[in-house]
Amino acid sequence: MKKKVYIVGSGGLGRELYSWLACPESEYDPVGFVSDDLSSLDDFDYPISIVQTIENFQPVDSVSLIMGIMNPKGKQKVFEQLLLKGASFSTFVHPSSIIGHNVKLGTGVVICPMCILTCDITLEDGVFFNTSSTMGHDGRVGKYSSINGKVEIGGGADIGSSVLVGSRALVLPQRKISDSAVIGAGSVVVGHVKSDITVFGNPARKI
Known part of the structure; x- marks a missing residue:
């Protein structure tokens, strides 16, 4: 049932x-x-x-x-x-998504179709992944953050709480995005992003 x-x-x-x-x-x-x-x-x-x-x-x-x-x-x-x-x-994970080994999902997490979470990843409470987004090994996403569609997050990336990542953004491996930051659609995050700022572009810069 x-x-x-x-x-x-x-x-x-x-x-x-x-x-x-x-x-x-x-x-x-x-x-x-x-x-x-x-x-x-x-x-x-x-x-x-x-x-x-x-x-x-x-x-x-x-x-x-x-x-x-x-x-x-x-x-x-x-x-x-x-x-x-x-x-x-x-917590909802669409059947078409791939969830690898040692992926920990908090309460109220939503994973939409065609997402890939490779291994050794933690998504805290209330995290949202939209369609066709991916995250590499050893990553973390903090509470209430939202990842839009077709986002690629490299291995070892650390995404803080209440972060919004726009569609088709790319976050390079080992980068840190601090709490309440906003990553504009299509941006390429090549460095760390401080809290409470919006970045946009390739490379992503504060706006």
Whole structure:
């Protein structure tokens, strides 16, 4: 029997997650969204609806949550808010992704289709990997960080907490990206990145 879940967030990412969770190979059965944006699904045809708001969320014993918010700061706020209400978060790995030896996944991690995590990697609570992204051996990604699609992260890279990495970015091996940094789409990270800054370009520079 599949596990029933609510998707937290009903924007673009939440709707994408519905597709992955509802595929025949998934172990989960998405039965509703949790969102404060009650009109967000008005223009879309989905077989499930917004069943609770984040503000008024009440846990249901038989239903856990899958996080569908991309923005790290917003995700952290909602994640911690729902935990205080007694919510239970599940970790989701799409069946098409490859998870190697000694890969440790925290609570509420989401791995979308076609990702590769090679070996000896730690993803902390609330981390998100979008489609076709990869990470080499001996890497770490801190809490609530979001890795967009087709990102390549080299071996030994250390990604801090609440980091946002844009689509098709490349992080060279052994580089450190500190907490709350933003890596622009298509950037090539050749050096360490300090906390709370945005970098962009090839090579990536502060903007």
